[in-house]
Amino acid sequence: IMRDRSHIEETLHLNTAELSAEFTAAQKKLLDIYHTAIKPMEDAYKYNELRQYEVTDGEITSKPMILFLGPWSVGKSSMINYLLGLHGTSQELYTGAEPTTSEYTVIMHGEKFRTVEGIVMAADSSRSFSPLEKFGQGFLERLVGIEMPHKLLERVTLVDTPGIIENRKQQERGYPYNEVCQWFIDRADLIFLVFDPTKLDVGGELEMLFRQMKGRESQLRLILNKADTVSTQDLMRVYGALFWSMAPLVNVTEPPRVYVSSFWPLDYTGDTSRELFMKEEISLLDDLNQVIENQLENKIAFIRQHGIRVRIHALLVDRYLQTYYDKLGWFSDPYEVLHDIVSDPDKYYIFKSILAKTNISKFDLPDKEAYEDFFGVNPMANFKQLSYHCSWSGGCLLDKLEKAISHDLPALLNSINTTPDTCEEKPKNRWRRQ
């Protein structure tokens, strides 16, 4: 027997919400702020060479990314098939009891069903996947995109991943598995880490994955899938064991949410906990819906955070330049002076002065070592000090960036949260219900 799917469409408002003009306008405004106030500063001080982390237009306009991770054959692909209702169709992802997913599969919206090679996805800078190019051809061969028209994919992009296989050597994969995982983990808006209760063993690779969640704990959700295949008593044992194994690896006060259910189209085996499983499924869908509804807020916050980092970088480079020119006399060797400063910036209070000026935690400052490399590649002469980045017509770069951080972006955030026309609480959903 197949289960009814109406609760999925209902909880996610798939048929009752459309992309509002307001949403599109706010997204355009965000792009605009980024391009006029943040990007010029990035370019002026080559921020992307420090972090190797450029923000592309694709990332600003991209949909929330839902990442599926976990051991092999726990039902990750089946869960995606279930959420999208692909079971029995030709678009269905291949699933099975052996490891079946050997590729990172990005399932996204498109006018018609088609697959996109990884190498093509990475080349297209309007997509948010172009930075993946740095993981090499070996990885791009393991990356594939699937486009299809789907209401849910209008809202989110799903990423299926090859299952964790313990005891496999890193080099056998042909690409840096941990780094690739970290890239997706860092960008995912929701991370579903899926488990099968009948084979829950926390080995080295899974342990590594848990550790990679550092800083992303609030995006992490655990799923004890196929929960209907074991007795309730066994399920409780496994559930407890999961928290037990996870506790030393995930360093947060509150445990991550664990959803216990069976995410596939067939009816639950047995009768005992079907009410629980359905409630858990709806809780998970609510969770997913929150991510959809808050995506613009999240994106604005992300861009503002990015702007703050760019500002710190600009202030640091400016300070390095100032120190460099102060120290550089007529007869001194520029190379010696540079080396002296970058090898021990603390002697010149470079980082301390930024701390004093910016009200940020010292833990958020970049590494000194990163700047040693940075100035090794980019000579001081390549940069102008901040005071020179001003123009009669456009004002100063720093002023614009600071205005974006302290005014424009907060105002944009406010504008989408206010309730201008009615007194009743406006749904946060930019996907306006019709």
Next chain:
Amino acid sequence: IMRDRSHIEETLHLNTAELSAEFTAAQKKLLDIYHTAIKPMEDAYKYNELRQYEVTDGEITSKPMILFLGPWSVGKSSMINYLLGLHGTSQELYTGAEPTTSEYTVIMHGEKFRTVEGIVMAADSSRSFSPLEKFGQGFLERLVGIEMPHKLLERVTLVDTPGIIENRKQQERGYPYNEVCQWFIDRADLIFLVFDPTKLDVGGELEMLFRQMKGRESQLRLILNKADTVSTQDLMRVYGALFWSMAPLVNVTEPPRVYVSSFWPLDYTGDTSRELFMKEEISLLDDLNQVIENQLENKIAFIRQHGIRVRIHALLVDRYLQTYYDKLGWFSDPYEVLHDIVSDPDKYYIFKSILAKTNISKFDLPDKEAYEDFFGVNPMANFKQLSYHCSWSGGCLLDKLEKAISHDLPALLNSINTTPDTCEEKPKNRWRRQ
């Protein structure tokens, strides 16, 4: 509606097993080995002054102790009432929503119902509670015994405790709470740590209690009581949170068993998980039954362990004596010599020589500091060397002790585990089923 109780009597074989003659004989034999082979050595080298831990006859013949711990009003007393079927009788322990148990209540077998004052229990050396005297009058006033005729109490002794109240200051109790808990924890054959899912907060006192379980993890069982009062989804959350909070405090690979049920006579609220709750209750009763069936094995192992410690102590004192007499010349100051040896026994390889001789781990050796105190109180002249503890008729103390450890006690253990008369597997139960 009251629940049926037949599964309790059935799982614990309350009506079908009686104390066998074999059991009584083996217990007598154990007492005999202790008194002829271990106790004389204890006395000769004042072992109880080192450890402050004398084994009394009461402890050898005592029944398995089941300890109930946990926050207040989680249902510890109700659970005891339920197990004993006291609900509605005049023997019922007082229960309620406020902290109701202010005393350590020892519920044990007796010919008729009566209460015994703590001060009386501590004075009676045939009971296993006489060592509790050391916690002072303030504690003895908080200790009470209840005797009643009961099939379950013929097999085990139950100990109810005052609930943990977080944020209460230690001195307000009027006795050393942590030490008292540790005493019971160290001696309990089964420790039921009971929780209420609606008020699970792990505070300082509970944290301390978890830490006190070190070395006793295999006796520890957690109980999520009143599990029928919350929804299954909430129950799962709390269950996970319990493992999560416990993991950093309990340092074992496997998590302790957590039983999820509702241990009181009334029928479960709601219908969802009644099958689970009943299965969990039966698993707990099975667990309890194992302790009853294995009590003699456990006791023999305990006495053998005790014998090993007494032997190490005797060998150490002997070595101290030998070193002392070797060093003591005609003109040396005995006090100086003693001080020199006890303050740095490693200089004379005292502990190393015992390690070499006894095949024990250095972590099982007593502290050097303990012997500094020991010889401060007991002058060397009080002791004779091991070689003098031999007699024509009785042989040497050390030989007898070593024979008990390596032969007599293992043989006794074997005798109760063998199946002399039939080929079918004999039930481990000394409580022979009729």
